[in-house]
Amino acid sequence: MKISEVLKLYKEKGLPEREALILISKVLERSKEFVISHDELECPEQAIELLEKRLTGYPLQYILGEVEFFGRKFYIEEGVLIPRWETEGLVEIAIDLIRKNGIKKVLEIGVGSGVILITLALETGVECYGTDINPKAIEVTRKNSQMYDVSCELKLGEYAEPFIEKFDEFELIVSNPPYVRADAVLPIEVQYEPPDALFAGKDGLDFYKKFFERYNIQGKIVVMEIGEDQGEALRKLTGGEILKDLAGKDRYLVVIGN
Ligand SMILES: C[S@@+](CC[C@H](N)C(=O)[O-])C[C@H]1O[C@@H](n2cnc3c(N)ncnc32)[C@H](O)[C@@H]1O
Structure with a gap:
């Protein structure tokens, strides 16, 4: 599935687009801007797995392994x-x-x-x-x-x-x-x-x-x-x-x- 289709699908499932972009860019090791401007690319399976995990309520910070503080x-x-x-x-x-x-x-x-x-x-x-x-x-x-x-x-x-x-x-x-x-x-x-x-x-x-x-x-x-x-x-x-x-x-x- 293309990134654009994945973004649309997961938005419909209730995941904010910002979070989906963060997770896809993590897997691709590229910036969110890159993902947005290359949304015709195939979305990696590993990114779909993370989106599914996030949909269960699993915290974004644990998936990313980082948190911002002060x-x-x-x-x-x-x-x-x-x-x-x-x-x-x-x-x-x-x-x-x-x-x-x-x-x-x-x-x-x-x-x-x-x-x-x-x-x-x-x-x-x-x-x-x-x-x-x-x-x-x-x-x-x-x-x-x-x-x-x-x-x-x-x-x-x-x-x-x-x-x-x-x-x-x-x-x-x-x-x-x-x-x-x-x-x-x-x-x-x-x-x-x-x-x-x-x-x-x-x-x-x-x-x-x-x-x-x-x-x-x-x-x-x-x-x-x-x-x-x-x-x-x-x-x-x-x-x-x-x-x-x-x-x-x-x-x-x-x-x-x-
Ligand atoms: C609400 S968390 C705060 C963690 C971190 N300081 C923060 O603000 O993100 C409470 C922490 O206290 C620890 N804790 C709970 N009871 C404790 C006790 N009696 N003595 C020492 N640490 C305790 C927990 O394991 C946990 O890491």
């Missing part, structure tokens, strides 16, 4: 959470706090693909430490840090436990933790992502409750992403400040440990 490309693969646009706001807040407070040492809990920690290192030059309970997340973060020549110490384990002997040294703790309620029904695309990265008990607050119960944050700043309906509960739990995302929803928690 203006940079990062490697991503199935088994690790796909970074979301809201998280760029978390990074902006953290950068601001790092600069204003002259912070030198940062710990991220739950690095996932490493986009937060690596962006903080690149933007501010802070010393970076990261943990995750998912070995694949540690592996992907390591790969991304090597890609950007950023040195960060990464350890497998829960919360700050792998760095407990260093805990007093961290001036800022950042996290985009799991915060989805156990009974939430997620869109099909999200169901391909690791449950440990998403779910946090009955009210979605398990991670925050355990963290603030377990650690003494005196003298530290804690910045975390939160669910849009969790602001009030977390303000009460921590006494922290709740900030909104670009869509005007409660999205970030900042706690200054006095």
Whole structure:
């Protein structure tokens, strides 16, 4: 089938033309502009397979193996959470706090693909430490840090436990933790992502409750992403400040440990 016919067919099946073009150009290893201007060419079978996979709801970023975050490309693969646009706001807040407070040492809990920690290192030059309970997340973060020549110490384990002997040294703790309620029904695309990265008990607050119960944050700043309906509960739990995302929803928690 010609590319023009494939584009038409998959548009009818519900796949946006932009995505079909991205996938066909990936297989052909040519630009989207090339594909558009050569749509009389035969569409490779491998491209059709990717279009079919995408139609099942399988995330585009996993197929492409890359994701854009804070203006940079990062490697991503199935088994690790796909970074979301809201998280760029978390990074902006953290950068601001790092600069204003002259912070030198940062710990991220739950690095996932490493986009937060690596962006903080690149933007501010802070010393970076990261943990995750998912070995694949540690592996992907390591790969991304090597890609950007950023040195960060990464350890497998829960919360700050792998760095407990260093805990007093961290001036800022950042996290985009799991915060989805156990009974939430997620869109099909999200169901391909690791449950440990998403779910946090009955009210979605398990991670925050355990963290603030377990650690003494005196003298530290804690910045975390939160669910849009969790602001009030977390303000009460921590006494922290709740900030909104670009869509005007409660999205970030900042706690200054006095
Ligand atoms: C929502 S994802 C965020 C990933 C990445 N930081 C981002 O923003 O794209 C949460 C991450 O935290 C990890 N995680 C969940 N519970 C954890 C815990 N108790 N300690 C450390 N990591 C945890 C998950 O494996 C997952 O990689």
